Amino acid sequence: MKIIxxxxxxxxxxxxxxxxxxxxxxxxxxxxVNLDADLVGASGAxxxxxxxxxxxxxxxxxxxxxxxxxxxxxxxxxxxxxxxFAPFATRRVMDQxxxxxxxxxxxxxxxxxxPGFWAIHNxxxxxxxxxxxxxxxxxxxxxxxxxxxTQFKWCIKKAADTYGVxxxxxxxxxxxxxxxxxxxxxxxxxIILEQGKNVVIYAIGEMVAExxxxxxxxxxxxxxxxxxDMFSIKPFDEKIVKEMSQGKxxxxxxxxxxxxxxxxxxxxxxxxxxxxxTPLRRIAVQDRFSEVGTxxxxxxxxxxxxxxxVEVIQSSLKTD
Amino acid sequence: xxxxxxxxxxxEIRLETAKMxxxxxxxxxxxxxxxxxxxxxxxxxxxxINPSDPKSEDRDWFVLSKGHAGPALYATLALKGxxxxxxxxxLNDNGTRLPSHPDRLRTPGVDCTTxxxxxxxxQAVGVAKSFQMDNKPNRVYTIxxxxxxxxxxxxxxxxxxxxxKLDNLIVFIDENHKQLDGLTKDIINPFDIRLKxxxxxxxxxxxxxxxxxxxxxxxQKAFLVKEKPSVIVLDTIKGQGVEYFEKxxxxxxxxxxxxxxxxxxxxxxxxxxxxxx
Numbered sequence: 001m002k003i004i005x006x007x008x009x010x011x012x013x014x015x016x017x018x019x020x021x022x023x024x025x026x027x028x029x030x031x032x033v034n035l036d037a038d039l040v041g042a043s044g045a046x047x048x049x050x051x052x053x054x055x056x057x058x059x060x061x062x063x064x065x066x067x068x069x070x071x072x073x074x075x076x077x078x079x080x081x082x083x084x085f086a087p088f089a090t091r092r093v094m095d096q097x098x099x100x101x102x103x104x105x106x107x108x109x110x111x112x113x114x115p116g117f118w119a120i121h122n123x124x125x126x127x128x129x130x131x132x133x134x135x136x137x138x139x140x141x142x143x144x145x146x147x148x149x150t151q152f153k154w155c156i157k158k159a160a161d162t163y164g165v166x167x168x169x170x171x172x173x174x175x176x177x178x179x180x181x182x183x184x185x186x187x188x189x190x191i192i193l194e195q196g197k198n199v200v201i202y203a204i205g206e207m208v209a210e211x212x213x214x215x216x217x218x219x220x221x222x223x224x225x226x227x228x229d230m231f232s233i234k235p236f237d238e239k240i241v242k243e244m245s246q247g248k249x250x251x252x253x254x255x256x257x258x259x260x261x262x263x264x265x266x267x268x269x270x271x272x273x274x275x276x277x278t279p280l281r282r283i284a285v286q287d288r289f290s291e292v293g294t295x296x297x298x299x300x301x302x303x304x305x306x307x308x309x310v311e312v313i314q315s316s317l318k319t320d
Numbered sequence: 321x322x323x324x325x326x327x328x329x330x331x332e333i334r335l336e337t338a339k340m341x342x343x344x345x346x347x348x349x350x351x352x353x354x355x356x357x358x359x360x361x362x363x364x365x366x367x368x369i370n371p372s373d374p375k376s377e378d379r380d381w382f383v384l385s386k387g388h389a390g391p392a393l394y395a396t397l398a399l400k401g402x403x404x405x406x407x408x409x410x411l412n413d414n415g416t417r418l419p420s421h422p423d424r425l426r427t428p429g430v431d432c433t434t435x436x437x438x439x440x441x442x443q444a445v446g447v448a449k450s451f452q453m454d455n456k457p458n459r460v461y462t463i464x465x466x467x468x469x470x471x472x473x474x475x476x477x478x479x480x481x482x483x484x485k486l487d488n489l490i491v492f493i494d495e496n497h498k499q500l501d502g503l504t505k506d507i508i509n510p511f512d513i514r515l516k517x518x519x520x521x522x523x524x525x526x527x528x529x530x531x532x533x534x535x536x537x538x539x540q541k542a543f544l545v546k547e548k549p550s551v552i553v554l555d556t557i558k559g560q561g562v563e564y565f566e567k568x569x570x571x572x573x574x575x576x577x578x579x580x581x582x583x584x585x586x587x588x589x590x591x592x593x594x595x596x597x
Contacts, residue, residue, distance in 0.1 A: 065476035068442020
């Protein structure tokens with residue numbers, strides 16, 4: 001695994017990365033097909049639909065059929081990439097994901113866009129805080145939550161090259177750039193981005209950048225924070241959690257997801273199963289729904305931003 | 321088609337299905353028996369198959385969307401030589417390769433995993449779309465239950481099939497008029513299924529699902545229709561082929577004991593005689 005921290009903040013939109021990467025994949029592999037459920041305007045895939053008309057299918061607003069049909073196509077050798085919003089790619093189609101997807105060992109690649117607070121003005125109805133909890137419970141699936149554009153691109157390519165069901169969750173807008181474009185990753189391997197002796201933060205997606213912001217603030221107070229990008233939710237890097245949690249005063253998880261069933265739960269399982277006594281605090285959506293609002297506003301009210309991380313670390317270290 | 325042959329094949333399928341259920345002591349008899357004639361026509365007279373190479377690329381695909389009729393499919397596949405006939409006696413055994421609902425990873429000849437109702441329809445349209453994209457001649461056949469029409473997903477799949485002009489797809493709807501809890505018309509009335517399917521953009525026919533010749537002829541007609549998927553609504557009887565079970569009201573899943581066990585034994589004896597003639 002070769003990781004180069006990027007210095008520039010290029011911020012390409014994730015949806016642009018999705019389309020650009022699929023453009024490359026469709027060019028090089030005639031089996032790659034693209035399916036969307038009446039959200040081509042949202043994913044920006046119109047360019048793909050124009051260039052590869054016969055290999056791009058608008059399935060209409062019928063996500064259950066989209067998952068099932070994609071599974072059927074994959075059994076004949078196609079590699080279907082599917083896009084819809086994260087709640088409809090998971091919550092709405094759980095049974096299709098199960099039977100036509102993982103249980104059948106089909107080969108489908110799902111981009112669930114705008115998970116968590118990224119639903120912004122679509123509001124609570126379109127928000128999923130449960131997608132990782134739901135998909136983690138499935139056997140025979142790979143779940144990825146990339147934290148920057150380079151990593152997202154790698155995830156898409158890896159999905160194309162690896163047989164099986166992939167669920168990739170990410171917003172459509174830009175995230176902060178973390179990795180140089182030549183960075184390489186591995187399935188099931190977390191990435192140690194920063195070392196720090198007091199606290200370790202395991203973060204995914206957009207929350208990696210929030211962890212960085214928190215780290216800067218805490219450094220001024222003499223608190224040293226390590227940061228690990230856990231983009232590979234399944235397979236999960238248990239080894240890195242064990243190693244990095246060892247000797248710390250506090251373990252933090254940070255995710256744009258419910259505190260139940262996602263990254264926080266995965267880390268808690270590792271700590272508990274290895275009898276590690278380091279206290280754990282989960283920066284995640286508490287047991288509540290979301291609402292409409294801007295991303296900044298929602299991150300604040302859902303308490304999943306840098307400030308929330310700082311506050312939890314400060315108060316936890318104080319009481320300890 | 322050689323009608324006599326196909327009628328005999330149907331009897332063999334029904335016999336083997338009955339023997340499996342007898343051995344197990346319970347099972348989905350009603351919906352297995354109602355599709356026997358259709359399976360006989362498909363596997364005897366219609367489909368391009370290669371039992372010694374179940375995954376051959378040029379094969380036609382079959383999706384049993386009403387997966388609970390798995391035993392009838394297993395009987396058909398075994399008789400065609402996809403796997404040894406003695407496997408049939410392992411239905412639902414611990415560790416079996418023949419689970420109650422078809423599993424493509426366990427059983428040679430099973431193209432798609434089904435059982436959660438509605439999902440086979442989508443897999444079938446996906447497979448058909450794939451062949452259409454590649455201009456391949458493979459055809460796709462799927463059997464959907466009339467009770468299964470309760471599931472919204474099948475209507476999503478039907479809209480897709482018609483919109484995509486999947487003329488390589490033939491959908492069979494097994495209208496045996498019953499679902500687990502009773503008559504379809506009393507639970508969620510499907511009304512006129514053929515008319516519905518026509519309105520959905522299908523070339524839609526309705527035939528006596530007990531008549532192998534009628535089924536065969538309808539399929540031949542479907543082959544002539546271009547740029548439209550076809551549907552053949554099968555007018556069948558749940559428990560078809562054995563009068564006692566046809567008349568039994570709750571015949572979706574039967575536990576064979578007392579009278580029903582005796583009647584199944586009788587049916588097996590009669591079918592054995594007919595098949596050996």
